[in-house]
Amino acid sequence: MNRFDWLSEYLAQLQDELIVVRRGSARYLPPAHMLEIDAEDWTRAHELAAANGYRWAGLWADRDDESARVLSLLENAGDYLVLLAELDAGNPAIASISAHYPAADRPQRHLRDQHGIALSGEADSRRWVRHRAWPADQHPLTPDFPAGGFPEPSPTPADSDYPFQPIAGNAVYQIPVGPVHAGIIEPGHFRFHAVGEEILKLEQRLGYVHKGVEKIAVGRDAVGLARLAGRLSGDTTVAHAWAACQALERATGTRPPRRAQQLRGLLCERERVANHLGDIGAICNDVGFAFPQYQCSRLRELWQRHSDKLFGHRLMMDCVVPGGVAVDLDDTGITTLRHDHACIRDEIDILFDVIEDHPSLEDRLLTTGRLSAASARELGCTGHVGKASGQAFDLRAANPYAPYASHPITTRVLDDGDVMARVQIRMREIHDSLDWMDALIDHLAGDGLRASLNEPGEARIGIGFVEGWRGEIVSYVRLDAAGRVARFFARDPSWHHWPALERIVMNNIVPDFPVCNKSVNASYSGHDL
Amino acid sequence: MFRILKKSLRTGVVTESPPDTADAELEAVGTELKRLIDRRFAGSLAIREVDAGSCNGCELEIHALNNPLYDVERFGVHFVASPRHADALLVTGPVSRHMETALLRTWAATPEPRFLIAAGDCAVNGGEFGENHACRGAVSRVLPVDVAIPGCPPRPIELLRGILAALNAPQTTK
Numbered sequence: 001m002n003r004f005d006w007l008s009e010y011l012a013q014l015q016d017e018l019i020v021v022r023r024g025s026a027r028y029l030p031p032a033h034m035l036e037i038d039a040e041d042w043t044r045a046h047e048l049a050a051a052n053g054y055r056w057a058g059l060w061a062d063r064d065d066e067s068a069r070v071l072s073l074l075e076n077a078g079d080y081l082v083l084l085a086e087l088d089a090g091n092p093a094i095a096s097i098s099a100h101y102p103a104a105d106r107p108q109r110h111l112r113d114q115h116g117i118a119l120s121g122e123a124d125s126r127r128w129v130r131h132r133a134w135p136a137d138q139h140p141l142t143p144d145f146p147a148g149g150f151p152e153p154s155p156t157p158a159d160s161d162y163p164f165q166p167i168a169g170n171a172v173y174q175i176p177v178g179p180v181h182a183g184i185i186e187p188g189h190f191r192f193h194a195v196g197e198e199i200l201k202l203e204q205r206l207g208y209v210h211k212g213v214e215k216i217a218v219g220r221d222a223v224g225l226a227r228l229a230g231r232l233s234g235d236t237t238v239a240h241a242w243a244a245c246q247a248l249e250r251a252t253g254t255r256p257p258r259r260a261q262q263l264r265g266l267l268c269e270r271e272r273v274a275n276h277l278g279d280i281g282a283i284c285n286d287v288g289f290a291f292p293q294y295q296c297s298r299l300r301e302l303w304q305r306h307s308d309k310l311f312g313h314r315l316m317m318d319c320v321v322p323g324g325v326a327v328d329l330d331d332t333g334i335t336t337l338r339h340d341h342a343c344i345r346d347e348i349d350i351l352f353d354v355i356e357d358h359p360s361l362e363d364r365l366l367t368t369g370r371l372s373a374a375s376a377r378e379l380g381c382t383g384h385v386g387k388a389s390g391q392a393f394d395l396r397a398a399n400p401y402a403p404y405a406s407h408p409i410t411t412r413v414l415d416d417g418d419v420m421a422r423v424q425i426r427m428r429e430i431h432d433s434l435d436w437m438d439a440l441i442d443h444l445a446g447d448g449l450r451a452s453l454n455e456p457g458e459a460r461i462g463i464g465f466v467e468g469w470r471g472e473i474v475s476y477v478r479l480d481a482a483g484r485v486a487r488f489f490a491r492d493p494s495w496h497h498w499p500a501l502e503r504i505v506m507n508n509i510v511p512d513f514p515v516c517n518k519s520v521n522a523s524y525s526g527h528d529l
Numbered sequence: 530m531f532r533i534l535k536k537s538l539r540t541g542v543v544t545e546s547p548p549d550t551a552d553a554e555l556e557a558v559g560t561e562l563k564r565l566i567d568r569r570f571a572g573s574l575a576i577r578e579v580d581a582g583s584c585n586g587c588e589l590e591i592h593a594l595n596n597p598l599y600d601v602e603r604f605g606v607h608f609v610a611s612p613r614h615a616d617a618l619l620v621t622g623p624v625s626r627h628m629e630t631a632l633l634r635t636w637a638a639t640p641e642p643r644f645l646i647a648a649g650d651c652a653v654n655g656g657e658f659g660e661n662h663a664c665r666g667a668v669s670r671v672l673p674v675d676v677a678i679p680g681c682p683p684r685p686i687e688l689l690r691g692i693l694a695a696l697n698a699p700q701t702t703k
Binding site: 131132133134140145148155179182183184185186208209210215233297298300304308524 | 658663671
């Protein structure tokens with residue numbers, strides 16, 4: 001099957017529905033295909049897409065003095081389709097699509113809070129990313145928002161009157177948790193409604209680590225943007241920086257050297273191994289089995305020390321730069337890596353064997369925190385959350401980008417959808433990544449590390465797609481004619497995983513929340529922006 | 530069970546330092562830390578970590594302090610769940626405005642005498658995010674900071690050195 005074979009059918013459906021496609025082009029935002037439609041057809045176009053089973057993968061707006069447009073990302077068969085609608089810049093409004101794509105609820109509210117774009121139709125009227133740092137009638141990403149924001153009142157009051165959805169009933173009680181959690185973890189608020197031990201409903205309130213990323217990205221140069229992208233979520237620094245660099249490179253028509261692409265892949269897979277190791281240990285620890293936690297955290301530490309030694313940073317921050325990479329690998333490095341991979345393989349063979357068939361782990365992890373395939377599909381889950389619930393999509397295989405196009409990687413899918421399945425996906429991914437890295441380092445090209453970015457010459461847009469350890473990352477960039485960032489939006493997979501967690505914990509017991517949460521490990525910072 | 534024991538025995542006690550420089554430094558810092566904690570905190574320094582807008586990079590490195598290679602509990606440092614149990618706060622992030630009140634309340638809940646360590650470039654000077662409409666910037670802009678640990682993120686050994694520096698700093702009672 002060829003790329004975009006399915007698109008003609010969708011276009012015919014749009015035509016049948018009298019939806020006018022004003023512009024349709026594969027050249028505007030490659031590798032995505034873009035269709036510009038009228039704002040009034042927004043919901044209907046998404047309804048058709050949902051009926052066709054297209055995965056919804058993100059929503060953002062791009063607004064300047066003269067225009068406001070909203071972009072929605074869909075994926076089918078590994079191909080990306082961007083729907084774009086121009087809005088009335090003076091009074092921008094868009095209809096809600098959350099009836100067809102429920103995961104769009106929070107991105108839409110983010111859009112309203114940040115850009116002042118009104119929502120019509122079935123839309124949640126509550127704020128999302130905005131707490132109390134700026135007034136309700138002000139929107140940070142509009143041109144007239146004051147540069148310094150609204151420093152008063154100081155201190156910024158707590159967002160204490162956020163209207164959680166109530167559940168009524170005699171024995172129903174609430175458990176408020178956070179924003180400061182009981183461990184060394186990121187802040188957010190969880191509102192549980194429970195009866196006895198059973199969770200009836202979890203509602204999340206996020207936005208506590210909102211840092212104004214989309215606004216402070218504006219005006220940066222390419223290098224500055226990559227640094228910022230590398231700090232959206234510290235555990236995903238490589239993948240986010242890579243996605244942003246991809247967007248910059250596509251916007252400017254720059255092609256990084258092959259060796260740079262290969263090293264990016266290597267860094268990204270190292271990041272995957274480190275995070276999976278850490279989480280597998282922590283999941284076991286959450287059900288009182290400390291042995292894998294100590295073993296995995298030991299392996300992770302050794303792994304990060306090697307990253308430090310080879311690439312100068314334990315988390316490999318700022319190694320991916322626009323046009324290529326800032327690090328290299330010599331023959332000694334290759335030998336070290338090969339040895340490292342062999343050692344860790346020996347260790348995890350024994351360790352994962354224990355985890356896979358330990359009765360007390362089976363008792364706690366099997367059937368706990370199930371996410372149905374239908375939910376995973378509906379919410380657009382990717383990464384270990386999607387793959388453990390029957391969603392095979394993995395960008396590295398579905399639409400391989402460099403270096404995965406020339407170095408194919410094995411990807412996995414399971415159907416059980418429980419905590420154990422998410423652990424199993426992660427264990428297998430570690431093995432697959434090790435195998436892939438071993439094969440890659442035998443074939444490193446010698447064509448250099450970094451190309452300089454071409455001057456854009458005029459305003460340009462670009463989009464990046466990278467499969468990080470949590471799943472698919474999307475990065476959108478608009479550059480002005482001088483090559484400065486005019487708009488940046490990054491969509492972490494956590495936008496889709498947080499709503500999935502709300503479904504995962506339903507009818508589980510409150511004490512199993514930590515293990516359910518850890519098995520997903522969605523990012524707060526990557527989501528709050 | 531046998532496999533677990535075998536793996537545990539084979540792995541051995543990794544905490545004991547092989548004789549390379551990094552770990553020699555860890556031992557030196559740790560020993561000094563333990564001496565001060567024994568003297569000033571009766572053997573136990575309780576730290577409450579607060580993420581005030583961090584990207585989670587600092588949290589990963591603070592977590593690493595608990596892995597068996599650092600195993601900071603052996604020096605008397607332990608991370609607690611409640612500020613009411615804490616001698617010190619370890620604060621990361623550029624103080625996102627949305628976390629500002631939560632941070633202040635956490636500090637208010639920490640019994641005196643207490644001290645505050647700002648860890649990571651964001652907490653020290655605002656870092657990559659700086660001061661903007663959504664961030665206050667350095668932690669020192671909202672709370673008195675006793676010791677600042679720069680780094681993006683600081684390595685675990687740098688965190689330990691920072692904690693040691695905090696214990697060596699003149700006693701503050703706030």
